[in-house]
Amino acid sequence: xxxxxxxxxxxxxxxxxxxxxxxxxxxxxxxxxxxxxxxxxxxxxxxxxxxxxxxxxxxxxxxxxxxxxxxxxxxxxxxxxxxxxxxxxxxxxxxxxxxxxxxxxxxxxxxxxxx
Amino acid sequence: xxxxxxxxxxxxxxxxxxxxxxxxxxxxxxxxxxxxxxxxxxxxxxxxxxxxxxxxxxxxxxxxxxxxxxxxxxxxxxxxxxxxxxxxxxxxxxxxxxxxxxxxxxxxxxxxxxxxxxxxxxxxxxxxxxxxxxxxxxxxxxxxxxxxxxxxxxxxxxxxxxxxxxxxxxxxxxxxxxxxxxxxxxxxxxxxxxxxxxxxxxxxxxxxxxxxxxxxxxxxxxxxxxxxxxxxxxxxxxxxxxxxxxxxxxxxxxxxxxxxxxxxxxxxxxxxxxxxxxxxxxxxxxxxxxxxxxxxxxxxxxxxxxxxxxxxxxxxxxxxxxxxxxxxxxxxxxxxxxxxxxxxxxxxxxxxxxxxxxxxxxxxxxxxxxxxxxxxxxxxxxxxxxxxxxxxxxxxxxxxxxxxxxxxxx
Numbered sequence: 001x002x003x004x005x006x007x008x009x010x011x012x013x014x015x016x017x018x019x020x021x022x023x024x025x026x027x028x029x030x031x032x033x034x035x036x037x038x039x040x041x042x043x044x045x046x047x048x049x050x051x052x053x054x055x056x057x058x059x060x061x062x063x064x065x066x067x068x069x070x071x072x073x074x075x076x077x078x079x080x081x082x083x084x085x086x087x088x089x090x091x092x093x094x095x096x097x098x099x100x101x102x103x104x105x106x107x108x109x110x111x112x113x114x115x
Numbered sequence: 116x117x118x119x120x121x122x123x124x125x126x127x128x129x130x131x132x133x134x135x136x137x138x139x140x141x142x143x144x145x146x147x148x149x150x151x152x153x154x155x156x157x158x159x160x161x162x163x164x165x166x167x168x169x170x171x172x173x174x175x176x177x178x179x180x181x182x183x184x185x186x187x188x189x190x191x192x193x194x195x196x197x198x199x200x201x202x203x204x205x206x207x208x209x210x211x212x213x214x215x216x217x218x219x220x221x222x223x224x225x226x227x228x229x230x231x232x233x234x235x236x237x238x239x240x241x242x243x244x245x246x247x248x249x250x251x252x253x254x255x256x257x258x259x260x261x262x263x264x265x266x267x268x269x270x271x272x273x274x275x276x277x278x279x280x281x282x283x284x285x286x287x288x289x290x291x292x293x294x295x296x297x298x299x300x301x302x303x304x305x306x307x308x309x310x311x312x313x314x315x316x317x318x319x320x321x322x323x324x325x326x327x328x329x330x331x332x333x334x335x336x337x338x339x340x341x342x343x344x345x346x347x348x349x350x351x352x353x354x355x356x357x358x359x360x361x362x363x364x365x366x367x368x369x370x371x372x373x374x375x376x377x378x379x380x381x382x383x384x385x386x387x388x389x390x391x392x393x394x395x396x397x398x399x400x401x402x403x404x405x406x407x408x409x410x411x412x413x414x415x416x417x418x419x420x421x422x423x424x425x426x427x428x429x430x431x432x433x434x435x436x437x438x439x440x441x442x443x444x445x446x447x448x449x450x451x452x453x454x455x456x457x458x459x460x461x462x463x464x465x466x467x468x469x470x471x472x473x474x475x476x477x478x479x480x481x482x483x484x485x486x487x488x489x490x491x492x493x494x495x496x497x498x499x500x501x502x503x504x505x506x507x508x509x510x511x512x513x514x515x516x517x518x519x520x521x522x523x524x525x
Contacts, residue, residue: 028259030471034441036235036304043470079297082232086271090234095267 001075002088003102004044020044023099024092025061033076038087042074062074068100081105119165126174128160132248134182136224141183143191147245148278153189157182221246222333229297237272239304240265240295247305255418257323258308268359295339297442299347299402302327302334306351324355346402352387353409356380367517368510372418384413399433404433423453440472448481459485480515492522497523 033039051061078084087099133355138150228242243249255262309323360374415421430446451459483498
């Protein structure tokens with residue numbers, strides 16, 4: 001998973017159209033990943049959400065002010081972590097300094113077998 | 116331009132990449148940037164020398180020799196501090212540096228470009244740069260990237276190539292076998308870039324398609340190829356057979372339905388068929404399925420008489436082993452023509468929910484066209500206008516304009 005991290009405080013102040021208009025065009029990048037069979041899916045995330053913990057019920061959470069908060073994600077298929085990293089590096093948002101990408105392999109869940 | 120300049124330019128085109136490739140294999144101490152500098156230097160020297168002395172009989176041989184000496188001098192300079200290894204280097208360089216080994220070297224270099232740590236796009240770019248020998252400007256033009264974008268990508272790749280000696284070290288034979296599928300993908304993507312190029316005025320770049328076919332042919336002639344290589348070759352040939360019919364005499368883009376089938380190249384179709392027959396095996400790859408689909412299009416007497424049912428089935432199998440929104444889109448289109456209209460609209464409507472596909476003009480064009488065929492002119496118009504805004508290619512904009520012309524004014 002390629003997590004997008006951006007200054008949420010700043011983009012939180014923008015109108016939705018402006019938020020997507022200011023960044024680079026991602027179409028070609030995604031298209032080339034689809035063509036090469038590396039792309040699975042992904043979406044931007046809205047800035048406002050809810051934060052749930054054991055005691056506290058709901059709040060906007062600390063993330064809405066975060067300097068490098070999560071603002072979207074893409075799920076890709078890569079040969080290895082190095083290739084995934086190289087793909088993240090080639091993201092136009094990263095190349096033009098709009099965002100940071102966090103590369104996290106998805107870990108298959110392992111059930112503890114019942115005795 | 117004088118004769119010497121002309122001849123040198125000619126040699127430059129033919130030998131630049133080969134010289135760089137042979138330098139990279141000649142020594143582990145040369146990185147791609149240095150190799151290019153040395154070759155560039157060799158050509159400048161050639162121009163000066165040949166203006167004075169005239170062009171030697173074996174001009175290519177002259178280039179290889181001068182290039183080799185320049186490389187040796189460079190290594191000697193760099194290695195002053197380690198004089199003990201110098202001798203050994205000289206020996207390796209001389210045995211490895213030979214003009215005749217080139218064909219093999221091109222293939223070796225191709226496999227080196229298929230390094231699993233590089234992104235597919237980077238693999239294609241460095242293949243075009245170091246194996247096919249294109250200049251940065253033409254790579255940018257061919258792949259619809261900016262020159263700056265290609266430079267940045269190459270810069271990153273060069274760092275990695277240098278740090279990990281990617282182009283310089285030949286992988287173990289077992290590792291080479293594993294890379295075959297990446298090599299296939301590089302060739303396939305190169306062909307596709309030529310076939311449906313994404314930017315600029317040109318919609319078809321036959322050069323790139325030809326390069327892909329040549330690379331694959333070299334692969335077929337080596338011991339590295341397998342049945343998938345044959346299927347890939349068949350696929351590319353089937354598509355090449357339709358090259359000429361995709362653009363009308365007046366330069367308009369034509370879709371499959373309106374292409375003049377009589378100018379499809381029957382020799383190429385036959386040749387593709389031979390490769391396709393030879394590719395049959397138990398394991399069916401995406402190339403096999405795509406070749407089968409291309410084959411059914413090529414042998415259909417008309418658009419209406421195409422075996423759409425079988426094509427739908429093939430797309431379904433393709434989706435199973437290669438889930439991908441583009442394939443799904445084609446699956447829906449085939450379903451529509453096979454008469455399964457409801458199923459087709461269901462998939463297309465579902466695809467609209469995909470953030471990316473919704474921005475993709477082909478999806479909206481297909482929806483526009485099908486609504487037009489179903490008689491819903493209002494919806495058709497809305498989709499076509501949306502599609503028209505989403506493509507940057509003038510020929511495609513014109514194509515949609517002609518479809519809009521068929522709609523009655525509201």
